[in-house]
Amino acid sequence: MLKKYYSLLLFVLGVSLLSGCSEKSNPSFDQQNFASIxxxxxxxxxxxxxxMRETPDGGYIVLGGRRLSENSDFAGIYLLKAxxxxxxVKEIEVPASTGVYPVGKLMEYQTKYYFFCMDAQTLQAQIANVDALLEAVSVTPVQGDLTYPAAASFANNNFILLSYNNNDKLSVISVLNTDGGILKSKGYDIGVGSDDEIITEKYVIEHYLRTGRQWPFEAGVMANGVYYFNGFYNYTFSLVFTDAASDDPSNVAQGQSDKGGxxxxxxxxxxxxxxxxxxxxxxxxxPGKDIPGGDPASSDFGGFTLPELVPDAPVKILQAKTDTKNALVYASNTKSKQIGLYFYEQETGTFISSRYLGFSNPYEISSLIQTSDGGLAVCGTTYLAGRFPRICIFKISKDELNGQLSK
Structure with missing residues (x-):
């Protein structure tokens, strides 16, 4: 169990939170700039x-996973408050009997923070919520036959969920109300290979078991009401557009099997x-791409190459605003085992600057948000002694963000 805060000097004496030392000691600076493990x-x-999400008190809630016993196929649910x-401040290791396999996004609605998970026995999707102080976790089963949640977002007071139907081998896009009622739902074939061998299923199952690649599943809705999901469809990892009702998607940005997307x-x-x-x-x-019609291939989209990133790197993208500029912040994992931040002008897609987070240990990106004070908060994984995975948070002040965008 995590213990209360200690300084770096006390790390050798027991469990602690490691905090990066700042050059200044006033509370305002410490709140605007820190690094914590x-x-x-x-x-x-x-x-x-x-x-991760910022809470009304200026702190943070981190949704995470944890390794359960060797007899468990899926990750457990872990919540941390800083x-x-x-x-x-506090942590909750949610019992596996309540739910397993948490997926993002962590979504704020009214006074609660919502995420999806699934029942350890039935594999049914569940909506979970927790308050800003981590006082209690509540779980509600989804009303319907939705299993294996993969990704979720929140728009127009409804959840948009991407899930996987293992029986029929479908990627399923659904719209649900906050009580778990299904408003729309439609499944699309992941693809069947020669001799009825389901090639893509291997990648899906390894994702859920965390024995293979972690795929960047996404789900959302456009301003025109068209839903989209980034997931497996017709043999490939593709960006699929649909009304969540028709048998065929309205458009597909096609990937290249498991090799491109x-x-x-x-x-x-x-x-x-x-x-x-x-x-x-x-x-x-x-940084800015209009998706053409006619089922385009994502391999034709071009883009800025990043040779410093690890192969097939995970990427998080944030729209950030300052007093003078709208920017896009890309975050990913570098070959030097740091978290790289890359800043672009939103309107033109012009590269502005880059910044690298991490020291001593390897670091990997998980999430980044813009905070209420105008700065950035970055959440990731670090590996103590190179092998113990732990959660970390970096805070970048508004002034430092402005400096990055003024280079």
Missing amino acids: FDNSKFDASYFPID DQYGKF LSGVSYLGANKFALSRFSYGNNYFL
Whole structure:
């Protein structure tokens, strides 16, 4: 179990939160700029972050997963609360009997923070919520036969859920109300290979078991009411557009089996997206892209190549606003084992600057948000001694963000 906050000097004495030392000591600066690592006395424990949100008190809630016993196929649910200085406040290890396999996004609605998980026995999708103080976790089964949640978002007071139907081998896009009632739902074939061998199912199952690649599933809705999901369809990892009712999608940005597709999807408005893509180990950023009709191939989208990133790197994309500029912030994992931040002008797609987070240990991206004070908060995984996965948070002040966007 995580313990209360200690300084770096006390790390050798037991479990602690590691906090990066700042050059200034006033509370205002410490709140605006910090680096925190949340350690644990159980050295065989494994925690990984999924998403993060700022709370009304200026602190943070992190939705994460944790390794259960060797007899469990799926990750357990883990929630962490940090204060405005990045210090540990509280944690919840949700029992597996309540739910397993949490997926993002962590979505704020009224006074609660929602996410999806599934029943450990039936594999049915569930809506879970927690308050800002981590006082209690509540779980509601989805009303219908939806299993294996993959990704979710929140728009127009409804949840948009991408899930997987293992019986019929379908990627399923659904619209649900906050009580778990299904308003719309439609499944699309993931693809069947020669001799009825289901090639893509292997990649899907390995994702859920965390024994293979973690795929960048996404689900959302455009301003015109068209839904989209980034997932497996017709043999490939593709960006699929649909009304969530018709038998055939209205458009598909096709991938290349498991070798190419979109690694990051952020809707900007109208028909425009901020994207990133992977192709045979290479990575490309596309700060502004109108998706053409006619089932285009994502391999034709072009983009800025990033040779410093790890092969087929995970990418998170954030729309950030300052007093003078609208920007896109891309975050990913570098070959130097740091978290790279890449800043682009939103209107033109022009590259502005880059910044790298991490020191001593390997670091990997999980989530980034813009905070209420105008800065950035970045959540990721670090590996203590190179092998113990732990959650970390970096805070970048508004002034530093403005500086990055003024270069």
